[in-house]
Amino acid sequence: MIRGYVYRIKPSHTQIELIHKTFGCVRKMSNTLLFERETIYEMFHEYPELLNAHQYLTPSRIKQDYEYMYEVDSQALTTAWLHLKNAYTNFFKGHNNPPQYKSRHNPIQTYTTHTINNNIRIEGKNIKLPKLGFVKIKLHRVLPANCSIKAATVKQEAGKYYVSLRIEYEETKKEVQDVQRLIGLDYSLKSLYVDNEYNKADYPMYYKESLKKLAKEQKRLSRRIRGSNRYSLQKLVVSKIHQKLKNQRKDFLHKASRYLVNNYEVICIEDLDLKEMKKTKHFRKSITDTSFGTFTRYLEYKTKDKGKTLVKIPKYYPSTKTCSKCGKINEVKLSQRTYECSCGANLDRDHNAAKNIAGKGLEEYYKKEYGTDSLTWSSCAH
Template sequence: MKKYNLAFRFRIYPNKEQSNIINATFGCTRLVYNKFLAQRKELYESQKKSVTYNTQAKELPSLKNELLFLKEVDSIALQQSLKNLDTAYKNFFQKRADFPKFKSKKSSRKSYNTVSTNGNIRIEGNSIKLPKLGLVKIKLHRAIPQNYIIKSATISREPNGAFYVSVLTEFVADIVPVPSDNNIVGLDFSMKELFVSSENQRADYPRFFRKLEAKLAKAGRELSRKVKFSSNWNKAKLKVAKIHQSIKNSRKDFLHKLSRELVTKYNAIIIEDLNMKGMSGALNFGKSVSDNGWGMFALMLQYKAMFCGKQVIKVDKWFPSSKTCSICGNIKTELALSERVYRCEECNSEIDRDLNASINIREAGRSLLAY
C-alpha cells in the first residue's frame, strides 16, 4: 500500500462578507511575502547573510501585533506564504527557477493556501467549511471519496472574478500494474488535430482559441479605448477575462475527456518528449501550440494512467519519427514540413506522414515499457 495525493478543484460562491475576507487574505499574504522577501534581500546585500524560514516565522507574531489587520485573516495562510517564499529561494539556489520576485497587487490571478488541522476544512452538504470563512457554497461536480483525507486547500480568484477552491487530498491505495499485452498506442503531435494515433485516430481538436480569436480581438480593442481604471474600463476588462476563461474551460474539459478515453482504452501510451515552448518560437506557431494545450494533455495522460496502473512513455524528442519509414525502417535525410505524405524510396510505400510517425513512436516506446 502506498500514499498518493490528488487535488479536486471546485467553483465556490462566497457571499459579500466572505468575498471581502478572501480578498483581504490575498492582500495580507502578499504583504507578508513581499516584506520578508525584502528583509532577506537587504540582509544578504548588506551583511552577506541568509535567513531561514524558522527565523522569519518567529518574527511573524510581532508583525501581526504591529499590523493588527493581519489578525483578521487566516493565520495559517500567512505562515504558508512564508513557506512559499522559502520554497522559492530553494528552487532558485537549486537552479530550478529564477530569483523570487515581489508579488504585484495588479496580478490578474490571486490565491492563498491554508492547511487542514482538526477538521477546519471539510465538506458539509453543498458547502465547504474553510478557516475564517465558515460555510461557503460550493459546486460539487464530483464527490471526494470518504477514505480520502483533506490535507490543504488553495483558494483562488480568476481574472473574470470567479472564485475556486483546490482541495488537496491524501489516500492509500495498492495500484496494481496492468500488463501492456501489446495494447499499446503511439501518439504523434499534430499542430492542427492535437495528435494522430498509430491506429489512425485523430483528435479533431476544436481549436477553441481560434474560434473566439476575432471576438477576443474586438473586446481587446474596446478595452484599449477606455480610460484606464475607469468604470467602463473595468467592465471591458471583465469582458476580455470572461472570453479567456471560456477558452480555458472549454480546452480543459475537452482534454480531460480525451485523456480519460485513451487511458481507459489502452494499457500503454507512447508520446514524444517535446519542447513546446521552443517549438512555438522556432516555427512561429505560438498561438496554435498554445491553443491545443499539448503539455497539459501529456500531464493529464500521465497522472490518470498512474492511478490506473498503466504507463505513459516518452521517447526522445530527437528520435526521427517523421523521417523513418514505418515499414522498412529507411531514414530520410530531408523531409519538408509541407510534405504530408511519406514516400519511401526503398520500399516504394506511401503513408500519411503523421500516421507513419505515430507508428514509429509506438515501436520506439515498446522497448521502454516497464511491464
C-alpha cells in the first residue's frame, strides 16, 4: 500500500533559506533540461536518428555548470531532472501537455526528494530531511505502524511550509475479531431498525410526542375555514411542528448512526430501492417519515471516515423470506409479524430478516476482504 500524508512544518530561518535555495536549484535543473530538449528538438526533429542519438546532460554534468547546486540536496535535483524527462516522454506519447518552464513567481514552490539509507525519518516532534537536518513538524496524524517513507515533497504555499510524505506499508489483514463486531440491520417501519440481536432503534420519546402533537394540530387545522385568519395562524403552528420534527429526526439519525459506527467494524444493511418502494402507496408515509435514505447516507460517510465497512446486501437477496435457522424459503404475508418455519424457527419477522442480513453481509465482507466465500455466518460468529 502506498499513501500520502501531508504535515505542516516549521523550519527555522536558516532552514527556510536553504529550502528556498533548493526551490531555485530544482527550477534551474528542470529549466536547463527543458531548454536543452527544446533546442535539440528544433535542430534535429527532421533527422530522427540524430535526435534519438543525442546524449542529454546528466544531473551531475549540469551541476558542474552551476556550482551553487552542490549546496542543496542532490536527490532533489535528480528527482527534478527525472520528472522533466518523464514529462517530456509522456508529452511525446500524447499523454499530457508539453512541460512548462518553472517560474520563481509561481505562488506554490516545491521540491521532492527520495529516501536513501533512512535519511528521511520522524524523530519525536521533528522530521529529518536531507541537508536541512531536523525540522519541526506538526504530527496531527500518526503514520501507520511499520511504514517506510519513500519520498518527501517540501512545499511552500501562502507563506506556510508543508511536507508531504509518500509512505509504503504492509496492510495488516483485518483480524477475525472484526467480524464479531459485525451487525446486521433490517430497516423497520415502526422503529428505525431491528438488528440481528433483536435490539431495536426506537425513535425517542420526544419525537413521538411531537408526532402526536402534530396529529392533534393537523386535526385542528382541518376544522378551520380555509383562507380565514384562524386558519393561517393554525397553519403556522403546524409548520413549526413540522420543522421541529425534521430537526429531531435528523438529530436522532445522526446519533443512531454514530453509535453503530463507534461500536461496530462491519455494518450490513439492505440495499433498498427506495424509489421503487415510494411508488407503493402503502409505504409512502412511513418511508419518508423514518428516512432510511438519510440514515443510509449518514452510515456511508461515517463508516468511510472511521475506516469501517458498510456492506449493502444485493436487492435480490430474499432476507424476509429466508429462514435464518435452516435457510429454507417460506412465503411471508405483509401482515404476518412472526416468522415461522417447519424447522421450528419462530421469531419476529424483522429479527429473522436482520439475522439473514448479518449472515449474507458476512459472506459479502469476506468475499471483498479475502477473496473467499468459504466462510459462512454459521461457521464463524454464531
